[in-house]
Amino acid sequence: MNNLKHEIALLGCWIALMLATMGTVYWGTHATSLTLQVMVIMLIAVFKSGVIIDGFMELWSAGSKWRLIMYGWPVLMAVVVGATLLTK
Amino acid sequence: MSTSAKTNPSAAGRGRLTGDLAMWIFILAELTAFTLFILGFSFTQWLKPELFAEGRAQLDSSTGWAMTAGLLTSGFIAALAVERVRKDHARQAALLLLAAIASGMVYVVLKVKEYAHLASIGFDLEYNTFFTLYWITTAFHFLHVLLGLVVLAILGVLCLRGHFGAHNHTGVESGVLYWHMIDLVWVIIFPLVYLLG
Numbered sequence: 001m002n003n004l005k006h007e008i009a010l011l012g013c014w015i016a017l018m019l020a021t022m023g024t025v026y027w028g029t030h031a032t033s034l035t036l037q038v039m040v041i042m043l044i045a046v047f048k049s050g051v052i053i054d055g056f057m058e059l060w061s062a063g064s065k066w067r068l069i070m071y072g073w074p075v076l077m078a079v080v081v082g083a084t085l086l087t088k
Numbered sequence: 089m090s091t092s093a094k095t096n097p098s099a100a101g102r103g104r105l106t107g108d109l110a111m112w113i114f115i116l117a118e119l120t121a122f123t124l125f126i127l128g129f130s131f132t133q134w135l136k137p138e139l140f141a142e143g144r145a146q147l148d149s150s151t152g153w154a155m156t157a158g159l160l161t162s163g164f165i166a167a168l169a170v171e172r173v174r175k176d177h178a179r180q181a182a183l184l185l186l187a188a189i190a191s192g193m194v195y196v197v198l199k200v201k202e203y204a205h206l207a208s209i210g211f212d213l214e215y216n217t218f219f220t221l222y223w224i225t226t227a228f229h230f231l232h233v234l235l236g237l238v239v240l241a242i243l244g245v246l247c248l249r250g251h252f253g254a255h256n257h258t259g260v261e262s263g264v265l266y267w268h269m270i271d272l273v274w275v276i277i278f279p280l281v282y283l284l285g
Contacts, residue, residue, distance in 0.1 A: 003175055007168060014164035018157060025153045028283030041279045048275045056167045056268045058106040066105060066112070073119050077126055077276045084134035085285055 013055035020048045038085045042078035049074035107261035115269045118232070122273045125225045129280060132217055141285050143218030146211055151198055152282035156274060158194030159233070163271040165191060166240060166264045169247075176254035178247040185244035188267070192237050199230055222281060229270070229277055236270050239263045 024044050031037030053070045054060040060067075105112060133140040169184035206212070206219070213223045243263045246252060252260045 003171055007171055010164060010167050010171070013167075014160065017160045017164075021153060021156050021160065024156075024279055024283065025149055028149055028279065034285070038284055041284060045275050045279055049272055052163065052268055052272050052275065056163050056271070057265055062105045069116070073123070074272070074276060077123070080127060081130050081276070081280055081284065084130040085137075087134070 010055065013051050016051050017048055020044050020051075024048075035086060038082050042082045046074050046078050107265045108258055111262035111265050115265065118269060119273070122228070122277075125221075125228055126276060126280060129221045129225055132221055133285060136217060137285060139216060140218050143211075143216065143222065144282065144285060146206070147222075147282050148202070149282050151202055152278050155195045155198045156278050158191050158198070159271050159274055162188045162191035162195075163268050166267050169243075170257065170261055170264050173247065173252045173257045173260050174254060178250060178252055181252070181260070182244045182247040185240050185247065189237055189240050189244070192233065192240070192267075195233060196230075196237070199226070199233075225277060226281060229273060232270050232273075236267045239266055 024041055027037055027040045027044070031040065050071065053067070053074075057070070059070055165184050165188040169181040169188065172178070172181040172184060211219050213220055240263065243252075243260050247260065
């Protein structure tokens, strides 16, 4: 039963990732300003990363240090990418 | 000697790592390498925003979406395969890994077509700074995808041979973790290269 619940959770992760990817493409092509585009798309990227890290890589069951390290990577990348696009 | 967590993480308490600790350290090393490419792309874009906007206009975001869908679907199916191994259904896992490879091939085929198209119209590695960084960054990721597909294929064969089961699933968990790392990196590279700016 636990395995079935986990497989349903994985399906939920996949649906969330597909919808988020559609959102990424939509905001990439329809955003009215660069600031809005960058902020929304980077937030979606961090959300998708979280779904992969906790859902697919199963870090929800790991210690907080590992989660901090793994969540830190997409957050750092999003901040750097966002900063380089919005500070000139 | 394995450095893995000992129990099924989906049934385990907190503090457990899926797969082998060595794979997690390898993943951190890989993320560090990808960081350099992403930083290089981002800071060069900061210096030459117009050039990057022009270059990005030559790319098809719908192709990028399809490649992303292929990779993420493959990651989902590979995660299901791990669950089947934990349930001691190794043959089902092998079929799922085959499906994961097929879905991953969507990315490979689309990427090869994109590379061929760009090369045919002259947007090669030396065309300008945007395309130099586009080719280097995406090709580095592409090579990881190819290696990941080989890993999934090996895992599938080992599942068929009865190598993995309910009490021996660390290997398949570790291999699939590598595949998820490739997804994770693409989640950042895709908007950076195809959409932003």
